[in-house]
Structure formats: structure tokens, C-alpha cells
Amino acid sequence: MQKSIDDVVAEAAIKDVHIRYCRANDRRDEELMRSCFHADAVVELHEELSVDGFIELGRAVLSMYTQTWHNTGNQLVELEGDAAWAEHYTISTHRIAASADGPERDFVVSGRYVDRMEWRDGEWKIARRKMIVDLSRTDPVPPGEPGMGGSGGSRDRSDPSYAMRLSK
Amino acid sequence: MKKTLDEVLAEAAIRDIQMRYCRACDRMDFELLRSCFHPDATTEYFGTADLDGFIEMGRQALPNFVKTTHNTGNQNVEVNGDTAWAEHYTVATHRLAADDKGPERDFITSVRYVDRLECRDGDWRIAKRVLILDWTRVDPVGDIGDEPAVQTGRRDKSDASYSLL
Numbered sequence: 001m002q003k004s005i006d007d008v009v010a011e012a013a014i015k016d017v018h019i020r021y022c023r024a025n026d027r028r029d030e031e032l033m034r035s036c037f038h039a040d041a042v043v044e045l046h047e048e049l050s051v052d053g054f055i056e057l058g059r060a061v062l063s064m065y066t067q068t069w070h071n072t073g074n075q076l077v078e079l080e081g082d083a084a085w086a087e088h089y090t091i092s093t094h095r096i097a098a099s100a101d102g103p104e105r106d107f108v109v110s111g112r113y114v115d116r117m118e119w120r121d122g123e124w125k126i127a128r129r130k131m132i133v134d135l136s137r138t139d140p141v142p143p144g145e146p147g148m149g150g151s152g153g154s155r156d157r158s159d160p161s162y163a164m165r166l167s168k
Numbered sequence: 169m170k171k172t173l174d175e176v177l178a179e180a181a182i183r184d185i186q187m188r189y190c191r192a193c194d195r196m197d198f199e200l201l202r203s204c205f206h207p208d209a210t211t212e213y214f215g216t217a218d219l220d221g222f223i224e225m226g227r228q229a230l231p232n233f234v235k236t237t238h239n240t241g242n243q244n245v246e247v248n249g250d251t252a253w254a255e256h257y258t259v260a261t262h263r264l265a266a267d268d269k270g271p272e273r274d275f276i277t278s279v280r281y282v283d284r285l286e287c288r289d290g291d292w293r294i295a296k297r298v299l300i301l302d303w304t305r306v307d308p309v310g311d312i313g314d315e316p317a318v319q320t321g322r323r324d325k326s327d328a329s330y331s332l333l
Contacts, residue, residue, distance in 0.1 A: 071241035153300040
């Protein structure tokens with residue numbers, strides 16, 4: 001059946017939610033993270049968590065890395081009225097500083113996020129999310145690489161991307 | 169608030185610009201690169217540049233690599249009337265030839281491009297672009313054996329993609 005314009009508009013909004021989720025992780029922006037979920041959402045990793053529980057876990061986990069990068073490719077969305085199913089493929093790279101456990105390295109996870117999205121009060125947000133890890137790997141970061149210098153990026157609101165955002 | 173159709177159309181046009189930008193870098197198509205920007209655009213990569221200066225920098229830098237691929241994932245776009253903000257995640261892989269610093273290898277940069285875009289006369293283009301380098305790595309290429317029997321990409325208009333236009 002042919003997609004309608006309304007379908008395409010809804011799918012675009014749903015895809016955006018996950019892209020904002022990625023940004024929220026990488027910039028450690030808890031307000032942005034919270035905005036991706038309905039207040040009563042359930043997030044299932046190894047166990048089911050509330051939005052508050054998930055954000056608290058994220059705060060602890062993200063601080064273990066010097067950088068994280070959640071980069072999304074495939075996004076498949078299937079609409080059914082005011083609900084939708086979505087599956088997002090994301091490669092998340094977590095840079096681990098050198099420590100007693102080993103030299104600097106990247107923990108790379110190829111995962112899928114599977115969502116039940118719901119349209120409530122004029123917004124698509126995640127009602128239920130499962131994270132699925134398909135494969136993971138640790139890649140070495142060779143020492144003495146030719147860096148291109150600092151970039152001014154940071155994992156908080158001093159990142160230059162915030163200053164350039166438009167006020168609506 | 170529900171997205172409007174006009175917003176979705178603007179977002180699509182804005183995402184396209186980044187796809188053209190990546191293609192322009194990888195094919196070293198400086199005409200296409202220029203078309204991504206308004207004439208008075210500025211870029212902040214390793215210092216601030218105007219459009220001519222930026223393109224000249226590309227002309228100098230890209231030939232230092234055997235190949236480049238700029239592959240974009242996340243694209244955050246926020247449209248507000250005739251202006252927009254965008255953040256694009258791109259993994260740029262730069263193949264380095266064997267030299268006195270080491271064997272053949274890939275210099276991988278994970279970058280974000282953050283844009284201010286403006287729609288002028290119905291045409292969305294970049295007005296300001298900032299490059300943020302989040303992390304880099306050098307990966308060995310290793311011995312891949314015989315090249316696969318498919319045509320390889322070229323960094324000019326002899327690339328197969330141009331013949332289908």
C-alpha cells in the first residue's frame with residue numbers, strides 16, 4: 001500500500017527521537033534524554049528500568065569512558081495508528097582510557113534498539129525500548145597516532161553545537 | 169507538536185546537502201563542494217575560512233590520501249522558518265599509502281559537522297559550518313589478498329557514479 005504523507009511525517013518524527021537519544025548519550029544531556037521517553041516508559045537492558053532508573057544508570061556508565069559515539073545507520077519504522085514499532089541499528093564506540101587493565105582502546109558495540117513508540121499529547125516518544133547487542137569488539141588504539149589537534153568538542157553543554165542551536 | 173510537511177521537506181533537502189558534501193570530498197568534486205554553501209559562508213575547521221579558502225584547503229588536503237570515504241550516520245536537523253541547525257555524524261576514513269612513517273593504513277576520524285543553514289530564494293545551503301573532531305584512530309589495512317573483481321571507486325569524474333547521471 002502506498003505510504004501517505006502523514007505516514008512519512010510520522011516516520012520522520014520517530015526517527016528523530018532515536019537520533020536525539022544518541023546525541024543525549026554522547027553529550028551527556030539528561031534533559032534531552034528524558035525528552036525521548038514518555039514518563040511511564042520502560043527501558044529493558046538486562047532488566048527493566050524506569051526512565052529515572054535508566055538515566056541514573058546512564059550517568060554511571062557514561063562516566064567510565066573518555067568519549068562515546070552512538071552512530072546510527074538503518075532505521076526501520078512501522079506505523080499502526082497512534083503507535084509504532086521501530087528498529088534502529090547503532091554502532092556505539094566507547095573509548096576507554098589506558099589503565100591497569102590495558103592500554104587505550106575502543107569498546108565497539110553493534111546493537112539494535114527496538115521500540116514501541118506512542119503518539120500522545122501531540123508527540124511521538126518511546127513507550128518501551130529494548131536494547132539488543134548483536135556483536136561487540138575491543139579495538140586497539142595505537143599510540144602515537146597523528147592527531148589533528150583539539151577540536152573544541154566536549155561531552156556537555158560547552159560543546160559548540162549548543163551555541164549554534166536556534167531558539168524556537 | 170506535529171511536524172509539518174514543509175518541515176519534513178526542508179529537513180530532507182538539508183540532509184541531502186551533507187550527502188553531497190561527502191560525495192564532493194570523496195570524488196574531489198570541488199564544484200559540487202562549492203554548491204553546498206552560500207557564497208558568503210564561513211567554515212571553522214582548523215581556523216576560520218571563507219568559502220574560497222575552505223575549498224583551497226580541500227584541494228591541498230585531499231590529495232594527501234589514496235582514498236577517502238565520508239560516511240554519514242546521525243543527522244539531527246531543526247528547522248525554524250528559513251534557518252536551520254544541523255548536526256551530522258560522519259566517519260571519515262582516509263587511506264594513507266605506505267611511507268617512512270609506516271605501512272599502508274587507515275586514518276579514521278569520527279567527526280561532527282554542525283551547521284547553520286539558510287534558505288535563500290528557495291535554496292537551502294550552509295551559511296556556517298563548524299567541524300568537531302570527537303575521536304581518531306589509525307587502523308592497519310592488513311593483507312586483503314586479491315582485489316575483489318568489482319570496479320573500484322575513482323576520485324574524479326571518471327568514477328562510475330557519474331556515468332549514470
